[in-house]
Amino acid sequence: MEFNDIFLQAMRYIGAGLAVIGVAGAGAGIGIVVGGAVQAMARNPDFTPTIQTNMILGIAFAEAVAIYALAVALIILFV
């Protein structure tokens, strides 16, 4: 029916928008990781390569959670 299809599509849009709110946690998490890494690099500049490697690792984990939220939003929107 016409109204049901329009309603479903509208709810899809709303759901996708709400699902992306979860990326706020990822932003905060990445900020904490990089803040800690920058402080550590300031304390001990000779150790910078190891700190950078572990910082990239931590950023990838924190960003993966944001990607989970994005994947849920895309699944709501398109599947």
Next chain:
Amino acid sequence: MTTHDHAEDKPRRIGFKRWIFLGLMILGALMAWNVGGFWGGIWRPVPPAVILPAEPAWPGLYLLPGVPLTNTMLSTLIATLLLFAVALFAVQPHVRSGQEVPSNFFYHVMEVGVEFFWNTAQSVAGKWARPIFAFSMSIFLVVLMVNLFKLVPIHETVGYVKKGHGNIQGYATVPVFGGALHLLDGSNPFPKDQREEHSAEASHAEGEDASHSESEAAHGEESEYWNSTEPCPDCEIVPTFRGAATDLNFTASLAIVTMLMVQVFGVMALGPGYFVKFFNVTTMIKKPIFGLIDFLVGILELISEIAKVLSFSLRLFGVIFAGTLLLSIVSTLSFGGAQPTAFFVPGLLLGLELFVGIIQAYVFSTLALTFMSQATVSHHGDDHAEAH
């Protein structure tokens, strides 16, 4: 005047590759911005048909009855064959020749990667570094290769024409080059309410990325779904190649195999007593009250193993699939008929995809390395006086 400046000897040459890039950029701009109705505007990017599961690489291509050779399988096959080719023809001859200085680009790259990874493995794993390194380096190479292979221009755009169905927006096809190829015409969407579900299905829009250095266009070959040179009013294009990590089967199988290998390494290192980590019954006898908490912690470890499988597979799948989707949707954002971002944004996003693909390969393999080396370490160091 003690040194002779050799740069004065060579005549200055104008670089040749820059003109190729400039030509491709202009071609991409003409296609994307439809300047002067370039070729009737049919080369513009078209919003993609987002389909989560993988589809057959060519209609009727079945390995077993009911098991098609999907486009992700084909892409994985070719990527691993390329990896074998690099190993056999670029790395092994140099290793066997015994030269001191590497003369080979691929050997340099492999040496950097292997040495970096081997140092990490030795510092994390200790005694079990060799088998754990072998396994996690293999995972790293496979995931890196499929993530890099996904960026080659033919992926996700060239395929076969299929009639639209379900919820997917269809577009009219336009035959070019005398009917040998079909393009999807973005300005002719097929209204979904006129679609008859059994005879002519709705057309699917296929994402065409007209980026400045790779002119990708959705070329649909004729297929048994739409098997004529006539234009199809309501069709989509199913790609023949699709990045392997966009298929949840690929990432989930890698994750399951990795977690199984974690258990295998635990049993290899600690014997059958490895499973005491999960079913910690002895602490209930030694410490009656807190032993129950230890037992529940053991059960939680078991649940955490399953959560690790989910986390591994969904992380890699989510990153790569969302990146692909982002690329195809952003390049087709249209503001009232014009598509201003189709020209340069796909190039930038492809750079991001390159970086993210390498990072995700590194994360997957480092995490696998960490879990495997944690499994070989005894957990009962704090409960007993000596190691188990």
